Amino acid sequence: MANTDERRQYRDETLPVEDRVEDLLDRMTLREKIGQLVGTWAGDLESMKDVDDVATEIVEHGVGAVASFGWAGAHDQRLENVVDTVNQLQDVARSETRLGIPLLFSVDAVHGHAYVSEGTAFPNGLGMAATWDESLTESVAEVTAAEVRASGAHQNYSPTCDVARDPRWGRTFETFGESPYLVGQLAAAKVRGYQGDDLRDPDSVVATAKHFPAYGEPTRGEDASPVETSEYVLRNTFLPPFIDALEAGAESVMPCYNAINGDPAHGSRHVLQTLLRENLGFDGTTVSDWHGVEMLHESHRVTPDHRGSVRLTREAGLDIASVDTVDHADHLRSLVEEGEIDESVVDQSVRRVLRLKFELGLFEDPFVDPSTATDVVGSDEHRAKALAAARKSMTLLSNEGTLPLDDDTDILVAGPNADDPIHQLGGWSVPDPEGTDIVTVRDGIESLADGTVTYERGTGIASTGDVDAAARAAEDADVAVVAVGENWYLHEFGPNETSGTDNDEFPNRTQLDLSDAQRELLEAIEATGTPIIGVLVTGRPLAVNWLAEHAAGLLMAYYPGTMGGRAVAETLFGDNEPSGRLPISVPRSAGHLPTRFNYLRHPTPIGEEEHPDSYDPLFAFGHGESYAEFEFGDVELSETTIGPHGTATVSVPVANTSDRAGSTVVQAYVSDDVSSRVTPVKELRGFDRVTLDAGESGTATIQISAQSLGLVQADGSRTTEPGAYTVKVAGQEATLTVGPGSD
Ligand code: BGC
Numbered sequence: 001m002a003n004t005d006e007r008r009q010y011r012d013e014t015l016p017v018e019d020r021v022e023d024l025l026d027r028m029t030l031r032e033k034i035g036q037l038v039g040t041w042a043g044d045l046e047s048m049k050d051v052d053d054v055a056t057e058i059v060e061h062g063v064g065a066v067a068s069f070g071w072a073g074a075h076d077q078r079l080e081n082v083v084d085t086v087n088q089l090q091d092v093a094r095s096e097t098r099l100g101i102p103l104l105f106s107v108d109a110v111h112g113h114a115y116v117s118e119g120t121a122f123p124n125g126l127g128m129a130a131t132w133d134e135s136l137t138e139s140v141a142e143v144t145a146a147e148v149r150a151s152g153a154h155q156n157y158s159p160t161c162d163v164a165r166d167p168r169w170g171r172t173f174e175t176f177g178e179s180p181y182l183v184g185q186l187a188a189a190k191v192r193g194y195q196g197d198d199l200r201d202p203d204s205v206v207a208t209a210k211h212f213p214a215y216g217e218p219t220r221g222e223d224a225s226p227v228e229t230s231e232y233v234l235r236n237t238f239l240p241p242f243i244d245a246l247e248a249g250a251e252s253v254m255p256c257y258n259a260i261n262g263d264p265a266h267g268s269r270h271v272l273q274t275l276l277r278e279n280l281g282f283d284g285t286t287v288s289d290w291h292g293v294e295m296l297h298e299s300h301r302v303t304p305d306h307r308g309s310v311r312l313t314r315e316a317g318l319d320i321a322s323v324d325t326v327d328h329a330d331h332l333r334s335l336v337e338e339g340e341i342d343e344s345v346v347d348q349s350v351r352r353v354l355r356l357k358f359e360l361g362l363f364e365d366p367f368v369d370p371s372t373a374t375d376v377v378g379s380d381e382h383r384a385k386a387l388a389a390a391r392k393s394m395t396l397l398s399n400e401g402t403l404p405l406d407d408d409t410d411i412l413v414a415g416p417n418a419d420d421p422i423h424q425l426g427g428w429s430v431p432d433p434e435g436t437d438i439v440t441v442r443d444g445i446e447s448l449a450d451g452t453v454t455y456e457r458g459t460g461i462a463s464t465g466d467v468d469a470a471a472r473a474a475e476d477a478d479v480a481v482v483a484v485g486e487n488w489y490l491h492e493f494g495p496n497e498t499s500g501t502d503n504d505e506f507p508n509r510t511q512l513d514l515s516d517a518q519r520e521l522l523e524a525i526e527a528t529g530t531p532i533i534g535v536l537v538t539g540r541p542l543a544v545n546w547l548a549e550h551a552a553g554l555l556m557a558y559y560p561g562t563m564g565g566r567a568v569a570e571t572l573f574g575d576n577e578p579s580g581r582l583p584i585s586v587p588r589s590a591g592h593l594p595t596r597f598n599y600l601r602h603p604t605p606i607g608e609e610e611h612p613d614s615y616d617p618l619f620a621f622g623h624g625e626s627y628a629e630f631e632f633g634d635v636e637l638s639e640t641t642i643g644p645h646g647t648a649t650v651s652v653p654v655a656n657t658s659d660r661a662g663s664t665v666v667q668a669y670v671s672d673d674v675s676s677r678v679t680p681v682k683e684l685r686g687f688d689r690v691t692l693d694a695g696e697s698g699t700a701t702i703q704i705s706a707q708s709l710g711l712v713q714a715d716g717s718r719t720t721e722p723g724a725y726t727v728k729v730a731g732q733e734a735t736l737t738v739g740p741g742s743d
Contacts, residue, residue: 010363017358021351027099030333030343033350035062036101038329039287039322051085055092061326062097064353065104065287077430079118079151079377083370086152090366102357102366106155106208106287106322110174111561112140112386113147114429118378120147120386120562121438124426124539125160127393127558129176129583130624132665132687134189140389141193143382146203150376152368154199154360155206155287157254159190161241162211164584166593168221170508173426173488173539173559175216177583178596178621179684180237181708184244191248199251200361202372209245211256211289212265213275214238222508224257224299232677234260235712243280251284251356255318257292264300266292267312277317285352287320288313294324307331314341319349378437383563390567392663395556395580396625402479402531402552404574404627407450410478412530413442414458414470414521417537418483423461426539426559427488438562441483441535444569451478458521461487465517471524479552480525481572484518485538488559511590512543519546526550535568541586541619548618556582574627579663579689581624585617597621598680622684628662628694631655632730640736643743644720647705652730654700656692663691666700666730673724673735675711682728685709702729706738 009015010024025033040054040063057063066089086105094100111128113119122128122140131137141159148156163183164175176183187209196204214234219225229238242253253276255265265271266288276282296302296309303309306324310331313321321328335341357363376382396403405411417423421438446453454477458470474480488507513519523546525532531552536542539559547554555578557568570576587595595617604611633653642648650668666689669682686702709725710718722740726733 013364017355020358021354024099024101024354025347025350028350030336030346032062032099033346034329034332036064036350036353037320037332037346038063038325039065039067039106039320040325041067041323051088054089057325058089058092058103059096061329063325063329064101065106065320065322067106067322077116079116079373080370082116082151083368083373087367094366101354102362104155104353104357104360104362105153106157107148107153108157108428109144109148110158110160110428111426112144113151113377114425114561116147116151116377117430120144120378120382121425121429122386122389122561123393123564124559124561125174125176126172126539126583127560128389129182129186130395130556130558130580131389131392132182132581132583133392133689134185136389136392137186137189138193140385141190142196142203143385145194145196145205147377147382148205149202150368150373152373153205154362155208155252156194157208157210158194159187159207159209159245160211161187161209161245162216163237163241165217165237165596166221167512167540167584167587168509168590168593169216169218170221170223171215172584174428178585179583179598180240181684181686182583184241187241188244188248191245191250195249195251199359206252206356206360207245207250208252208254208287209242209250210254212242212253213256213271214260215256215258218258226259226262228261231714231716232712235716235718239275239280246280246282253282253284253286254289255286255292257289257295259300264296264302266318267296267300267302267309267316269316272317285319285356286317288318288322288324290323293318293321293328307335311335311340314345319352386561387563387566390560390564391570391576393558393560393580394567394571394576394578395582396571396578397554397556397586397619397623398548398551399553399625402533403572405479405572407448407573409449410451410476411445411449411453412470412473412477412480412525413445413453413455413483414473414480414525415483415535416457416459416461416518417485417487417535418442418481419455419457420487423485423487423537424560424564425562438565440565441481441537441557441568442565444565444567445481445572447566448569448573448575458482459517462515462517464520467521467524470521471528474525474528474530477530479533480530481533481535482522482525483535483537483557484514484522484547485536485542486540488539512540512587513589514542514544514547522547522550533572541582541584543587543589543618545588545618556580574660577627577660577662578624579626579665581622581665581667582619583621585621586619588618598683600678601681602678622665622667624665626662626664627658628656628660628664629658630662630664630692631657632732635727635729635732635734637727637734637736641739642706642736643739643741644706644722645743647703648736650686650702650704650727650729650734652700653697654690654692655697656694659694661691661693663689665689666702668702668704669728670704670709670736671726671728672709672711672721673726675721675723677711677713679711700730704736709738
């Protein structure tokens with residue numbers, strides 16, 4: 001007779017995953033099943049107390065998922081501790097539970113593995129989007145996946161598929177900006193990069209498309225506040241990036257905190273079943289946002305208590321409740337035992353979780369090797385990739401000819417973001433830079449300059465500093481590079497200052513100006529007559545009207561990550577060609593919101609063809625200057641008429657007429673000339689990044705499918721209406737006609 005282990009089919013890796021799932025599910029008690037559907041988190045990774053607590057939850061409650069590396073930090077997150085904790089807990093799950101089911105570890109590695117001190121931090125979402133480069137984004141995700149997996153986690157709470165619709169919102173920096181098309185292309189690239197070909201590979205992790213379905217336009221920009229949206233905006237704007245991410249194979253989805261038209265996503269069957277599974281065909285695993293289930297009763301008040309919230313979210317179809325843990329498990333068990341929730345609901349979710357664990361190969365080997373982790377995390381190769389990404393994200397907003405700087409220029413480096421590693425990393429990063437090796441703007445300039453470099457911070461973000469010292473230093477310099485902007489979470493984890501505004505969690509703001517303290521510094525330097533080069537280290541478009549008018553050059557650096565300061569310096573000296581393009585409009589003020597390029601057509605004052613210029617952005621979506629100069633030939637369409645399933649190729653000759661190599665992003669916008677419903681004045685439908693040597697010529701080619709021009713009808717369906725569409729590329733226009741018929 002076979003011994004017990006041989007009869008355990010789920011342990012046989014030669015069997016199909018589905019057979020293994022069913023075999024294991026059959027063996028599980030209700031308590032064990034429910035354990036797989038709740039997560040916990042390993043808080044302070046250094047303190048054995050926390051690890052012991054988690055171990056108890058695993059042994060006594062069968063908890064199956066662990067969010068590994070903290071939230072907003074405040075812990076020692078050195079790699080050594082992380083790996084050690086992961087291995088200890090996997091050992092507990094394997095040897096101290098009846099069935100030995102491995103744990104699923106997850107992490108917010110949203111711009112690289114930035115929650116581990118030694119990890120590589122890439123530009124935050126907005127900066128990454130400024131690269132308009134899918135293959136770079138994919139390779140950045142590959143690096144991230146390799147670092148995450150090497151340190152023991154299997155699921156990344158990324159990519160963010162949210163479309164940013166209000167820059168007052170504190171999470172704008174995490175997004176890929178305001179174009180559903182650009183967001184979708186880059187989110188899909190991230191999914192491919194994270195998941196690779198096979199989740200068993202040592203450099204693959206599960207991608208989590210978040211925050212479904214509409215997080216990016218909270219009321220007055222206040223994070224997690226209600227999203228009142230129409231079916232039209234939902235399907236035209238918010239859902240397309242999720243569709244792209246799911247088509248790329250994202251195995252997991254996280255709902256948003258907000259109520260969407262009155263229904264909190266975590267408790268909405270319409271969101272989690274009808275939209276996600278029935279409409280979009282998703283068959284992977286859903287994971288709640290942090291305390292998203294408890295918020296149903298604590299904040300939204302759509303249930304009276306935790307038990308009610310567990311019931312609501314389970315009926316809606318949630319699979320893993322990320323940090324509800326033991327209470328959630330107890331409530332769910334009693335709901336099933338008392339017949340209020342059918343056990344088949346639990347079984348269905350457990351199948352999904354187990355499937356993921358089998359696909360990840362965790363039953364074969366859940367452990368990680370500390371020395372491999374040390375080799376992989378933060379390797380030189382990965383830092384080089386972070387530099388490549390930061391370089392490409394650099395977006396030159398204006399240049400009166402002072403840039404690029406000569407190597408022997410005498411430079412004053414000033415401003416609160418010139419030499420602050422934490423400000424530079426942005427959100428979802430270690431709060432303590434100890435053990436991290438971050439190149440700041442000051443470091444970068446000092447290492448490249450041949451002239452004299454003086455540093456005077458001058459001011460904090462909001463707190464005042466020694467403005468006079470900075471102004472005096474400016475008098476002796478040829479140019480003042482002033483790095484201004486914002487920071488993230490400072491009120492809690494950094495020096496004693498805030499962005500000077502508003503909120504206490506994500507840095508939502510009610511206005512978009514620079515703080516008074518920074519403005520004072522800029523004006524004092526300007527008064528010396530020394531030209532100012534403004535460097536914006538920020539997670540959102542700021543209404544920098546004064547700087548735009550007074551600076552000799554203005555560079556948008558976003559939150560550029562580990563190597564960001566080097567990329568800034570190279571760009572200022574002309575060693576890096578600025579080729580980033582804004583993925584979001586820069587408004588003139590908060591009062592001008594919404595400022596977006598794809599606004600809906602609307603009546604204008606009699607006698608005016610378009611809305612008044614005063615509504616125009618300070619800097620437009622897609623804007624970005626180069627040092628190289630490009631000329632564009634005539635736009636050509638491969639076909640001027642296509643069927644409703646056809647595709648036309650738009651091509652534009654591009655010549656680099658300058659004496660330096662460079663790269664430009666050719667953007668194709670389309671507007672529907674006449675449509676049955678109101679459509680945007682233009683929508684981005686494609687782009688091509690063209691890189692050319694000095695004097696070289698090439699061609700930008702962009703595919704535009706008739707299907708991508710679909711118009712959302714009142715019932716939510718999408719149809720491409722026959723008729724003429726205007727294609728706008730490189731300052732030119734061409735007409736593409738979509739004919740009736742079926743091809
Ligand atoms: C955020 C998510 C994140 C989660 C886990 C939440 O506060 O909304 O984006 O994945 O925390 O850290």
